[in-house]
Amino acid sequence: MDSVVELKQVTKKIRGKTIIDDLSFTVQEGEVFGFLGPNGAGKTTTIRMMVGLINITSGEITICGNSITKDFEKAIKQVGAIVENPELYKFLTGYQNLQQAARIIKGVTKERIDEAVALVGLSDRIHDKVKTYSLGMRQRLGIAQSLLHNPKVLILDEPTNGLDPAGIREIRDYLRKLAQEKKLAVIVSSHLLAEMEMMCDRIAIIQKGKLINVQSVRNEVETDKKTYLCDVNNRKQAIALLAKHHIQATEHTEGIQLLLETTQVPDVLKILLQNDLLVFEMKVIKKSLEDRFLEITQEEAIMHA
Amino acid sequence: MLKLIQNEWVKIWKQKSTLLMMVLVILMVFAAGGLMKYFDSKEPPAKSDWKQELQAENKNLKQNLEQMDMAAPSAIEYQKKQIAINEYRIKHDLAPDQERTVWTFLRDSTDFISFAGLFVIIVAAGIVAHEFSWGTIKILLIKPYKRWKVLLSKYLSVNLFFLLMLAVVFVTAGITGFVLFGSGEAANNVHLAYVDGKVVEQNLFFYLVKTYALNSLSVYMLVTMAFMISAVFRNSGLAIGLSVFLLLMGGTITNLLAAKFDWAKYSLFANTNLMQYFDGIPLVEGMTMTFSITMLLIYFAIFHLLAFGIFTKRDISV
Ligand SMILES: Nc1ncnc2c1ncn2[C@@H]1O[C@H](COP(=O)(O)OP(=O)(O)OP(=O)(O)O)[C@@H](O)[C@H]1O
Ligand SMILES: [Mg+2]
Numbered sequence: 001m002d003s004v005v006e007l008k009q010v011t012k013k014i015r016g017k018t019i020i021d022d023l024s025f026t027v028q029e030g031e032v033f034g035f036l037g038p039n040g041a042g043k044t045t046t047i048r049m050m051v052g053l054i055n056i057t058s059g060e061i062t063i064c065g066n067s068i069t070k071d072f073e074k075a076i077k078q079v080g081a082i083v084e085n086p087e088l089y090k091f092l093t094g095y096q097n098l099q100q101a102a103r104i105i106k107g108v109t110k111e112r113i114d115e116a117v118a119l120v121g122l123s124d125r126i127h128d129k130v131k132t133y134s135l136g137m138r139q140r141l142g143i144a145q146s147l148l149h150n151p152k153v154l155i156l157d158e159p160t161n162g163l164d165p166a167g168i169r170e171i172r173d174y175l176r177k178l179a180q181e182k183k184l185a186v187i188v189s190s191h192l193l194a195e196m197e198m199m200c201d202r203i204a205i206i207q208k209g210k211l212i213n214v215q216s217v218r219n220e221v222e223t224d225k226k227t228y229l230c231d232v233n234n235r236k237q238a239i240a241l242l243a244k245h246h247i248q249a250t251e252h253t254e255g256i257q258l259l260l261e262t263t264q265v266p267d268v269l270k271i272l273l274q275n276d277l278l279v280f281e282m283k284v285i286k287k288s289l290e291d292r293f294l295e296i297t298q299e300e301a302i303m304h305a
Numbered sequence: 306m307l308k309l310i311q312n313e314w315v316k317i318w319k320q321k322s323t324l325l326m327m328v329l330v331i332l333m334v335f336a337a338g339g340l341m342k343y344f345d346s347k348e349p350p351a352k353s354d355w356k357q358e359l360q361a362e363n364k365n366l367k368q369n370l371e372q373m374d375m376a377a378p379s380a381i382e383y384q385k386k387q388i389a390i391n392e393y394r395i396k397h398d399l400a401p402d403q404e405r406t407v408w409t410f411l412r413d414s415t416d417f418i419s420f421a422g423l424f425v426i427i428v429a430a431g432i433v434a435h436e437f438s439w440g441t442i443k444i445l446l447i448k449p450y451k452r453w454k455v456l457l458s459k460y461l462s463v464n465l466f467f468l469l470m471l472a473v474v475f476v477t478a479g480i481t482g483f484v485l486f487g488s489g490e491a492a493n494n495v496h497l498a499y500v501d502g503k504v505v506e507q508n509l510f511f512y513l514v515k516t517y518a519l520n521s522l523s524v525y526m527l528v529t530m531a532f533m534i535s536a537v538f539r540n541s542g543l544a545i546g547l548s549v550f551l552l553l554m555g556g557t558i559t560n561l562l563a564a565k566f567d568w569a570k571y572s573l574f575a576n577t578n579l580m581q582y583f584d585g586i587p588l589v590e591g592m593t594m595t596f597s598i599t600m601l602l603i604y605f606a607i608f609h610l611l612a613f614g615i616f617t618k619r620d621i622s623v
Contacts, residue, residue: 014620051447054620077449087440091319100315104308104448145444 004029004078004153004185005050010059012045012209019045021209022059027185029152032175034200034217035189042209043189044084047157050187051081064152077105080151082159086142090131094122094141097130098148105149116144119174135162143171147178154178155187160195172199228265231255231281232272241275242268255281309450309458310465317428317466326424330470331477334417338410338481345405359391366391386499393497393504408509410482412496415520417478421470422524423549429463429532430544433616437539437623452617456536460612463532471521516580523577526601527552529608530573536612563589576600 003026012020020042027033035043048054050061052068052075061068066075088097098116102108117126120140130138139162146154159175160168176199178184190196196203197217205212230249232238235256239249242258247268249256260268265282272279317323366388370381433456436442445455496512498505527548534544555574562569569575570589576597 048620048622053443053446054622055618072451073449076447079447081447083443083447085440087443089316089319089439089441091321092316096315096319100312101444101448103312104450 002029003027004064005187006062007046007050008060008062010046010049010061011057012042012049012054013057019209020049023206023209023211024059025204025211025214027153027187029185030179030183031201032179032186032188032199034196034203035187035206036191036193036196036203037189037206038191041206043206044157045209046206047081047083047155047187047189050155051079051083052076053083077149078152079155080146080149080153081155082139082142082146082157084157085161086138086145088130088138088141088145091129093129094126094133097141098145101145101148108148112148116148119147120144121170136164136167139163139167139171151184153185153187157189159188160190160192168195175199225259225261227285228258228260229255229281229283229285230258230268230272230279233278233280237275238272238277241271241277245271257285306454306458309455310462313432313459313462314465317432317462323428326427327470327473330417330421330424330473333420334414334474334477334481337414337417338478338485341405341410342485356395359395363388363391389499389504390497405486407479407482407486407488408513410486411475411478411513412509412516414474414478414482415516417474418471418517418520418524419552421474422521422527422552425463425467425470425524425528426531426548426552427545428466429528430535430541430548432459432463432532433535434539434541434544438541440623442621442623446621453613456613456616460532463528467521467525467528471517475517519579522579522601523574524552526573526577526604527555529605533608533612536616570596571600573600573604
């Protein structure tokens with residue numbers, strides 16, 4: 001796997017204020033990379049730097065090895081992007097909007113336009129004026145527009161903004177397909193965590209312009225211990241019993257919660273059952289990214305306090 | 306680059322207002338021709354005693370002149386020019402335009418250049434600023450073209466639009482004039498100019514082309530200025546407001562300033578009217594054609610340095 005996009009110690013200051021602080025990460029081909037952070041974290045600012053809309057105060061961004069600042073034309077050729085909202089010419093039809101893009105980029109044929117239109121499911125309305133489009137339709141047209149020239153990198157700032165659940169699902173599946181089949185590097189930003197978890201292979205969490213953490217979503221690095229939920233009839237007694245065996249348990253709304261290694265599970269069950277407690281269920285609770293995200297950002301906040 | 310210009314051209318014409326502008330300019334020329342024809346038909350045209358009238362007029366002018374020693378030098382010169390031309394007409398038996406022809410109509414319709422210029426200013430003011438207000442600047446600037454190329458394509462498109470407008474004015478006025486007034490007698494097709502205190506005869510057609518070209522020049526400078534403001538301040542209202550204000554008032558303000566201050570000659574408007582060197586009297590004494598052209602080139606360069614300098618460097622955060 002090659003890294004397609006590289007950020008090296010990127011910093012952005014606007015009027016003396018540091019908005020992005022020493023950000024470094026890479027995005028590989030064929031992966032969907034999530035860019036997660038609360039409002040005002042600096043996601044859009046980072047994306048603007050990646051596509052050369054704003055200057056980089058220090059550091060470097062390369063796309064397929066070309067610096068976006070020094071080799072703008074070469075670098076941007078490999079990029080399709082929507083920054084914030086899909087902005088289009090409202091007095092043109094969808095098709096004319098695509099023609100605007102097609103005309104100035106070499107190798108975009110009429111067939112390619114039709115293909116892109118079909119892909120985002122806009123064939124019916126493509127000859128209507130964009131001002132008659134709904135937000136979701138504009139998103140779709142924006143995506144078609146940014147994919148016309150077969151870029152290596154697709155950057156979408158909050159792509160599901162304004163889409164209905166079916167639309168979100170469709171875009172999600174479509175982006176995953178692009179990454180897998182066409183080996184695109186897809187970068188999406190969002191503050192919707194559950195969303196990102198379903199869509200991305202890796203997620204970078206950014207807060208106040210700083211990169212806090214990059215996590216794999218799918219091939220989670222398995223730690224030895226997992227959190228278990230045990231639904232037991234007498235919770236207090238169970239906690240006390242386990243404490244005698246030096247196993248910590250805490251009350252949970254649906255039972256008791258324990259942090260265990262896999263090999264400890266039979267022991268715990270044995271202790272509970274031998275003491276005539278009734279165990280109805282024992283399961284692993286997978287911490288959602290949301291919990292981790294909140295945890296991480298809270299830790300951060302405490303550290304800063 | 307050609308493709309970029311083609312894109313701009315499509316965008317200009319797909320906006321409904323553009324076609325409306327074109328139609329308005331054409332209607333305006335038609336209407337002016339029609340009105341002139343109408344008023345001419347109500348007044349008996351030929352006055353056989355035009356020599357007497359000119360003599361009377363000159364007498365008046367001379368009297369004025371004696372009371373005018375406080376006025377701006379250009380105003381005094383203007384009166385002198387009128388007197389000289391009137392005397393020349395009497396002496397050489399050249400009647401002032403008794404009847405309208407396509408030529409006089411074309412000469413009088415140079416005002417339409419300003420009118421058409423108004424619309425070109427509106428287009429120039431919007432061509433960059435609108436991309437910002439629509440947010441489309443973001444898709445435009447993440448295409449594989451350096452920013453200066455994008456801006457240049459826009460400026461060239463404005464130039465094309467300007468040329469088209471001029472052609473429309475010239476052709477429409479020509480057709481209207483010809484249909485309504487005919488081509489007139491060849492002998493009358495001369496233009497009297499006042500050069501270095503003397504009256505000389507000039508070829509009328511040549512004079513017309515020159516008039517159009519030079520009148521367009523001052524509008525062109527304003528179009529360039531509107532474009533610059535649009536690119537620098539990303540605000541079409543400001544660009545339109547300032548440029549149109551100067552289009553309408555610039556000449557008057559400069560005249561007022563020129564009467565009092567010598568430095569007025571460095572202002573844009575003191576120099577945009579290059580006609581002053583052909584028809585006689587420069588605004589401020591000592592101004593020459595070379596001086597004006599130099600000043601115009603300096604202004605032109607400043608406008609573009611600002612537009613391109615700022616546009617290519619700025620952060621796009623719309
Ligand atoms: N042009 C600017 N001038 C000053 N500050 C700016 C500018 N642009 C962005 N900022 C600041 O930079 C920070 C990051 O903004 P940014 O738009 O990148 O956030 P974001 O992560 O995209 O947020 P959201 O989820 O709301 O879209 C904010 O605090 C914002 O106020
Ligand atoms: Mg944002």
